[in-house]
Amino acid sequence: MAVGRFLREAATSLTTPLLPDDYLGLIDPLWSHRRLRGRVEALRPETADAATIVIRPGAGWKEHRAGQYVRVGVDVDGVWQWRPYSVSSPPGRPGGTFSITVKILVNGRLSPYLVERIRPGAIVRLEHPQGQFVLPRALPERLLFVTAGSGITPVMSILRGLALGDEMPDVVLVHSAPTRDAVIFGEELRELARRFPGLRLHERHTRTRAGRLTMTELATVCPDWAERAAWACGPPGLLADAEARWRRAGIADRLRVERFRPVTASEGGAGGRVRFARSGREVDADGDAPLLVVGESAGVLMPSGCRTGVCRSCVARLLSGRVRDLRTGREHGDTDDHIQTCVSATAGDIEIDL
Amino acid sequence: MAGTTQLTAVDVEEFGRALDRLREEILASLGEGDARYIRRVITVQRSLEAGGRAVMFASLLPPAWLAGTAMLATAKILENMEIGHNVLHGQWDWMRDPEIHSTVWEWDSGSSAEQWKHSHNYVHHTYTNVLGKDRDIGYSALRVHPEQPWHPLYLAQPLYNLMLAVVFEWGIAIYDSELERAWRGEKNWAETLTQLSTALRKGGRQVLKDYVAFPLLAGPAFLPVLFGNLTANTIRNVWAHMIIFCGHFPEGAEVFTEEQIEGETRGEWYLRQMLGSANIEGSALFHILTGNLSFQIEHHLFPDLPSNRYAQIAPEVRALCARFGIPYNTGSLPRQTSSVWKRILRLALPGPARWPVDLGDDRAHRSEHAHAHRIPAESVV
Numbered sequence: 001m002a003v004g005r006f007l008r009e010a011a012t013s014l015t016t017p018l019l020p021d022d023y024l025g026l027i028d029p030l031w032s033h034r035r036l037r038g039r040v041e042a043l044r045p046e047t048a049d050a051a052t053i054v055i056r057p058g059a060g061w062k063e064h065r066a067g068q069y070v071r072v073g074v075d076v077d078g079v080w081q082w083r084p085y086s087v088s089s090p091p092g093r094p095g096g097t098f099s100i101t102v103k104i105l106v107n108g109r110l111s112p113y114l115v116e117r118i119r120p121g122a123i124v125r126l127e128h129p130q131g132q133f134v135l136p137r138a139l140p141e142r143l144l145f146v147t148a149g150s151g152i153t154p155v156m157s158i159l160r161g162l163a164l165g166d167e168m169p170d171v172v173l174v175h176s177a178p179t180r181d182a183v184i185f186g187e188e189l190r191e192l193a194r195r196f197p198g199l200r201l202h203e204r205h206t207r208t209r210a211g212r213l214t215m216t217e218l219a220t221v222c223p224d225w226a227e228r229a230a231w232a233c234g235p236p237g238l239l240a241d242a243e244a245r246w247r248r249a250g251i252a253d254r255l256r257v258e259r260f261r262p263v264t265a266s267e268g269g270a271g272g273r274v275r276f277a278r279s280g281r282e283v284d285a286d287g288d289a290p291l292l293v294v295g296e297s298a299g300v301l302m303p304s305g306c307r308t309g310v311c312r313s314c315v316a317r318l319l320s321g322r323v324r325d326l327r328t329g330r331e332h333g334d335t336d337d338h339i340q341t342c343v344s345a346t347a348g349d350i351e352i353d354l
Numbered sequence: 355m356a357g358t359t360q361l362t363a364v365d366v367e368e369f370g371r372a373l374d375r376l377r378e379e380i381l382a383s384l385g386e387g388d389a390r391y392i393r394r395v396i397t398v399q400r401s402l403e404a405g406g407r408a409v410m411f412a413s414l415l416p417p418a419w420l421a422g423t424a425m426l427a428t429a430k431i432l433e434n435m436e437i438g439h440n441v442l443h444g445q446w447d448w449m450r451d452p453e454i455h456s457t458v459w460e461w462d463s464g465s466s467a468e469q470w471k472h473s474h475n476y477v478h479h480t481y482t483n484v485l486g487k488d489r490d491i492g493y494s495a496l497r498v499h500p501e502q503p504w505h506p507l508y509l510a511q512p513l514y515n516l517m518l519a520v521v522f523e524w525g526i527a528i529y530d531s532e533l534e535r536a537w538r539g540e541k542n543w544a545e546t547l548t549q550l551s552t553a554l555r556k557g558g559r560q561v562l563k564d565y566v567a568f569p570l571l572a573g574p575a576f577l578p579v580l581f582g583n584l585t586a587n588t589i590r591n592v593w594a595h596m597i598i599f600c601g602h603f604p605e606g607a608e609v610f611t612e613e614q615i616e617g618e619t620r621g622e623w624y625l626r627q628m629l630g631s632a633n634i635e636g637s638a639l640f641h642i643l644t645g646n647l648s649f650q651i652e653h654h655l656f657p658d659l660p661s662n663r664y665a666q667i668a669p670e671v672r673a674l675c676a677r678f679g680i681p682y683n684t685g686s687l688p689r690q691t692s693s694v695w696k697r698i699l700r701l702a703l704p705g706p707a708r709w710p711v712d713l714g715d716d717r718a719h720r721s722e723h724a725h726a727h728r729i730p731a732e733s734v735v
Binding site: 015075079279280300 | 385387456460559
């Protein structure tokens with residue numbers, strides 16, 4: 001240990017003001033320990049607007065647990081864009097790689113790039129897998145997954161993991177997608193359902209049968225829903241319905257949800273001038289613009305994470321002024337408060353320690 | 355030539371708006387090509403540095419010493435000029451790359467990035483060529499404009515300018531701690547000494563690397579490697595000093611008074627940057643080796659635009675200047691350098707209080723005119 005540290009320091013004294021990593025990265029970007037990177041190994045189209053991206057992570061990568069997500073940074077036209085994506089491959093990293101599966105979002109900046117433009121060999125930046133949307137250590141006897149669209153991705157990782165271990169408990173998966181062909185992993189899911197009698201798959205094709213699955217229908221499809229350990233992942237509307245239903249039944253603790261878009265309740269207030277004290281930047285911001293986005297467009301190096309107000313990676317110190325929580329519309333903030341920039345907008349003129 | 359153009363306040367603002375539009379155009383067009391450029395420069399620089407040091411280990415063979423030293427000197431020039439200076443200006447912040455960002459970058463120079471960003475980005479780029487405000491006018495040590503009052507110490511300035519060239523990075527590091535302001539009581543000593551010790555600590559690490567660690571690693575080639583590193587650092591210092599002095603001190607570059615910049619408009623700010631800066635002409639490679647400071651005018655108008663774009667906007671800036679009758683100071687490296695040295699030699703001696711009008715052409719008139727409507731009321735009366 002001490003020898004290792006001595007060697008690192010000795011190497012650093014040869015590369016100051018840079019780090020040895022900066023030179024190792026010249027040979028192979030994946031050798032950098034300071035910043036985790038990955039190389040795109042393969043691309044697999046899944047549906048008309050979704051694709052799986054197979055990534056070989058570099059040195060120091062921590063194994064994901066089925067259901068977790070990874071923040072991926074991609075250089076799109078010269079600008080680094082970061083988004084969280086659920087890992088869709090099973091844990092255990094077969095072949096030394098892991099996969100994410102991306103569906104094109106309307107007005108998305110990164111998703112169209114990942115589905116249509118990225119090529120094998122591209123270097124992406126990674127953060128370690130995180131998230132609580134996972135199976136408990138002790139596997140429950142009965143499980144329920146309620147998913148829609150690309151919300152299937154973390155569940156796919158879970159199901160693939162279970163299938164690999166040849167251990168499929170009593171699982172009900174209720175999945176919504178516009179059509180049969182638009183079901184991401186459709187063939188594989190149907191195959192799994194054939195192979196494991198314990199896995200019951202209910203596909204809901206919203207374009208052929210009007211509208212999204214309601215919670216009343218869920219009860220018809222899965223009468224014992226309230227007794228199952230449940231996971232829900234999909235668009236905000238679906239998650240809101242599910243949360244309300246489980247709360248009404250008094251069993252909110254049995255439902256886990258995964259969301260990648262913030263629930264914004266507030267229309268926002270007047271906005272104001274935002275000063276980023278450490279970077280010396282100052283910009284006018286709207287009352288409904290997340291400070292994270294305001295800072296990023298002003299070129300400030302903003303820490304960020306889930307971008308949905310969950311992980312608190314984006315927290316920054318408020319030096320003056322007040323902010324509005326975009327989820328609740330509530331105005332708050334005192335000097336030295338730590339605010340989540342991804343779900344806060346300015347309420348008047350403020351100063352942030354970034 | 356004198357009196358051919360009269361710049362009105364309306365002209366100055368129109369000039370400013372045209373420059374604002376140019377800036378917006380460039381900002382909107384930044385993309386993949388620019389990002390590739392800076393990454394390539396960084397890769398070339400790091401490879402040259404690693405390669406140069408490796409080759410120098412074979413220094414017992416004289417050609418290896420020569421090649422290694424040349425590679426290392428080039429790497430150090432690139433690192434300071436095209437990479438460090440420009441990254442620290444935030445020219446590449448738009449990429450949101452956490453490894454190429456002004457808030458995290460550190461460079462191979464005596465002064466720390468933090469102090470440099472204050473003394474250079476803020477003080478020098480805001481108060482460019484304003485007497486008593488811009489400490490970069492002669493680096494508080496040289497008389498480079500006649501408006502600076504003469505002192506017998508300046509008699510020796512040709513000599514200590516030569517010495518400054520050789521140890522330039524250390525000169526800047528000490529200068530950044532603003533000793534002279536502490537001496538005059540404008541800044542407290544505790545802060546000044548803290549800054550000085552930060553610079554020394556940082557400088558110490560570099561001295562250790564170039565003059566102890568690498569020579570020791572070279573074993574029998576200890577001395578040639580030490581001497582090679584010293585040579586590379588000296589070449590870099592002399593080069594940086596030459597390029598930087600050509601930026602603001604050649605003939606024609608003007609200075610301003612604090613009264614002149616009071617209530618300055620955006621257009622007037624642009625005009626002051628224009629009149630206080632000078633370009634150097636040369637090849638594409640030359641521009642890269644100067645960190646594109648050969649486009650000092652464009653850099654001062656748009657300090658945070660990526661340096662690889664200055665060459666592209668220079669013709670447009672020049673055309674604008676022609677349209678408004680504003681001088682565009684440019685010349686070859688020998689011409690600008692000799693102009694700087696003529697000045698340093700002349701101003702070592704007492705007088706003049708300002709350049710005679712017939713020698714200094716009509717620039718003084720124009721800029722006075724440009725700032726005329728800002729002259730305080732009492733002086734008009």
